[in-house]
Amino acid sequence: GQQLNQSPQSMFIQEGEDVSMNCTSSSIFNTWLWYKQDPGEGPVLLIALYKAGELTSNGRLTAQFGITRKDSFLNISASIPSDVGIYFCAGQLANTNAGKSTFGDGTTLTVKP
Amino acid sequence: GAVVSQHPSRVICKSGTSVKIECRSLDFQATTMFWYRQFPKQSLMLMATSNEGSKATYEQGVEKDKFLINHASLTLSTLTVTSAHPEDSSFYICSARPFKANTGELFFGEGSRLTVL
Numbered sequence: 001g002q003q004l005n006q007s008p009q010s011m012f013i014q015e016g017e018d019v020s021m022n023c024t025s026s027s028i029f030n031t032w033l034w035y036k037q038d039p040g041e042g043p044v045l046l047i048a049l050y051k052a053g054e055l056t057s058n059g060r061l062t063a064q065f066g067i068t069r070k071d072s073f074l075n076i077s078a079s080i081p082s083d084v085g086i087y088f089c090a091g092q093l094a095n096t097n098a099g100k101s102t103f104g105d106g107t108t109l110t111v112k113p
Numbered sequence: 114g115a116v117v118s119q120h121p122s123r124v125i126c127k128s129g130t131s132v133k134i135e136c137r138s139l140d141f142q143a144t145t146m147f148w149y150r151q152f153p154k155q156s157l158m159l160m161a162t163s164n165e166g167s168k169a170t171y172e173q174g175v176e177k178d179k180f181l182i183n184h185a186s187l188t189l190s191t192l193t194v195t196s197a198h199p200e201d202s203s204f205y206i207c208s209a210r211p212f213k214a215n216t217g218e219l220f221f222g223e224g225s226r227l228t229v230l
Binding site: 103 | 145156206210
């Protein structure tokens with residue numbers, strides 16, 4: 001099946017620093033989604049991307065849908081302690097059961113005050 | 114925003130018993146819901162796609178007789194772990210796609226942690 005390579009696996013940063021993480025795939029995706037998961041809870045949707053080249057922001061978060069449709073990145077600017085959590089990318093193929101997603105392995109973010 | 118609720122959030126059961134987990138979309142209708150399993154520090158593993166009014170579609174390697182899924186209404190899907198064993202202990206999460214959505218956006222429940230003794 002399809003696989004997503006998400007990197008880095010973990011990040012330890014100082015409060016105020018910017019963060020960048022990305023996902024790559026050997027398959028072309030129609031949709032890229034970025035989620036954040038806090039411990040013991042379900043993922044929460046951060047940003048959804050639907051067009052190649054699309055750049056979308058949500059507050060301090062910015063994500064882009066790669067031109068090749070095989071990659072996406074998520075940036076977090078001026079990190080704060082509540083940004084701590086696991087970030088997952090997810091890709092959806094065209095002509096599939098809408099919503100069926102392949103998830104990356106996650107990036108665990110730790111922010112030091 | 115769309116809200117999905119799971120119940121129970123935590124359950125502890127004895128080996129051999131069955132456990133039912135509910136997934137409800139509170140403010141929207143969902144013809145499709147998804148069930149995932151997540152091990153500590155790992156990603157979400159899709160178990161099955163739950164379709165309202167029809168049989169669930171299971172991913173390869175997931176035993177349909179072990180993990181029974183019922184999607185009897187547009188707002189409720191249930192996952193029953195039958196004859197649970199310690200190796201079934203895990204974090205189970207559901208997600209739902211709004212009925213009229215033209216997007217693939219999914220909204221997740223809070224998750225249910227199952228511990229089988």
